[in-house]
Amino acid sequence: MEKSSSSPPPDVWGAPPSTTGIQAAGVAGSSVSAPTSRSFRDVLAGSSTAKTPVISFTKSLVKGVPALLMSEEDILKLASPYQFTLVGKFSVRRPNLDAIRNFFSKLKLSGNFSIGLLDARHVSIQLTNDLDYSRVFSRRSYYILNCQMRLLKWTPFFDVKEESPIVPIWISFPNLRLHFFNTHVLHALGSIFGRPLQTDQATANRSRPSVARVLVEIDITKKHPKDIWIGSENCGYLQKVDFEKVPYFCLHCKIHGHAIQDCFVAHPHLKKNNEGVQKVYVPIGGEKKVLGTNVFLEGEVNP
Ligand SMILES: [Zn+2]
Numbered sequence: 001m002e003k004s005s006s007s008p009p010p011d012v013w014g015a016p017p018s019t020t021g022i023q024a025a026g027v028a029g030s031s032v033s034a035p036t037s038r039s040f041r042d043v044l045a046g047s048s049t050a051k052t053p054v055i056s057f058t059k060s061l062v063k064g065v066p067a068l069l070m071s072e073e074d075i076l077k078l079a080s081p082y083q084f085t086l087v088g089k090f091s092v093r094r095p096n097l098d099a100i101r102n103f104f105s106k107l108k109l110s111g112n113f114s115i116g117l118l119d120a121r122h123v124s125i126q127l128t129n130d131l132d133y134s135r136v137f138s139r140r141s142y143y144i145l146n147c148q149m150r151l152l153k154w155t156p157f158f159d160v161k162e163e164s165p166i167v168p169i170w171i172s173f174p175n176l177r178l179h180f181f182n183t184h185v186l187h188a189l190g191s192i193f194g195r196p197l198q199t200d201q202a203t204a205n206r207s208r209p210s211v212a213r214v215l216v217e218i219d220i221t222k223k224h225p226k227d228i229w230i231g232s233e234n235c236g237y238l239q240k241v242d243f244e245k246v247p248y249f250c251l252h253c254k255i256h257g258h259a260i261q262d263c264f265v266a267h268p269h270l271k272k273n274n275e276g277v278q279k280v281y282v283p284i285g286g287e288k289k290v291l292g293t294n295v296f297l298e299g300e301v302n303p
Contacts, residue, residue: 053077075156084133085154088115088123088142089163095145097123103144109135122160125151134197138168138215140247150256153217162254165221168197170244176212177237180230186214192228194218213244220249 055078058069088100100123101115111128118124127133141150153164171193180186181203190196195217202208218224230239248259252266264271 079156082126082154082156084127084129086125086127086133086137087118087152087154087158087160087164088125088149089152090121090123090147090149093147094121094123094149095147099145100149103142107136119160123149124154130197134168134215137217138197140167163249163256165249165254166194166217166219167247167256168215169218169220169246170200171214171216171218172242172244173212173214174240174242175210176239177230178206178209181206181209181212185230186212189228189230190214190216193224218243220246221251 053074055070055074060067060069062069094100097115097117104113104115104125109127109132111132113128113132114124114126116124116126125136127136137151137153139151141148143149152158153166155164155166158164171190173189180189183199183204186199186203187196189212193216197215197217199215200213203212203214224241224243226241227238228241229236231237247256248262249256250258250263250266251260252263260266262270
């Protein structure tokens with residue numbers, strides 16, 4: 001089956017987070033509340049508080065099956081309440097949802113949050129502002145009751161069978177000129193690479209002028225420039241760019257943890273050559289087997 005989702009628009013979440021945008025997107029009123037079940041007729045009739053986007057549908061036939069088609073613009077409208085949503089992935093065991101909710105309560109986030117089960121190994125973590133989002137995502141993983149939960153970015157193209165290659169990376173700009181330690185400049189510098197999330201404290205305070213650091217969500221499967229020109233065309237300079245702790249991502253398996261050149265699935269001969277040699281990461285086949293043999297602490301659906 002062909003996947004049109006393999007080439008999402010590069011700037012799907014590229015816009016800088018803004019509080020006014022969140023309000024317009026309707027996060028506050030939509031996903032976190034609405035506890036009671038309502039009929040479509042009730043919901044679509046609308047109430048004065050609901051901000052349901054108006055979507056145009058076309059019913060058609062695609063690849064021989066009935067299709068409900070909508071424009072990419074409308075899809076992004078529907079996705080906008082989820083712009084601060086992450087996915088928690090448990091590779092081996094998962095605590096029950098109450099334990100996960102409890103864990104997030106103790107983080108004392110600044111906004112509301114909502115945790116839901118996507119499947120036995122994945123939970124959705126809906127956050128409501130860029131501050132909480134950046135704080136949680138920058139950790140990359142948490143341990144909840146001794147179970148590791150890795151954090152993945154949710155996008156409209158998120159698929160539980162693949163991992164998103166978009167991760168928060170600290171980008172540092174060594175010897176950035178003093179006058180460029182400015183929020184606008186730093187945000188613009190970060191946005192060359194992806195969606196800028198935050199600067200570190202020392203950069204914000206300008207207390208460490210040797211290097212500026214910006215946390216940016218970047219697609220680690222893409223090539224990123226190691227130098228950028230800053231300033232005017234005549235009076236600029238070449239600024240070095242360093243990427244800190246970029247994790248491995250396998251383009252073949254679409255998961256984190258190993259590079260394609262070390263992939264046992266893409267290069268089966270590697271496994272033979274390395275028999276007896278201890279590898280740090282778990283080969284992909286192993287991870288899938290784990291799914292069948294391990295007992296999850298909770299059933300499939302009911303949150
Ligand atoms: Zn692989």
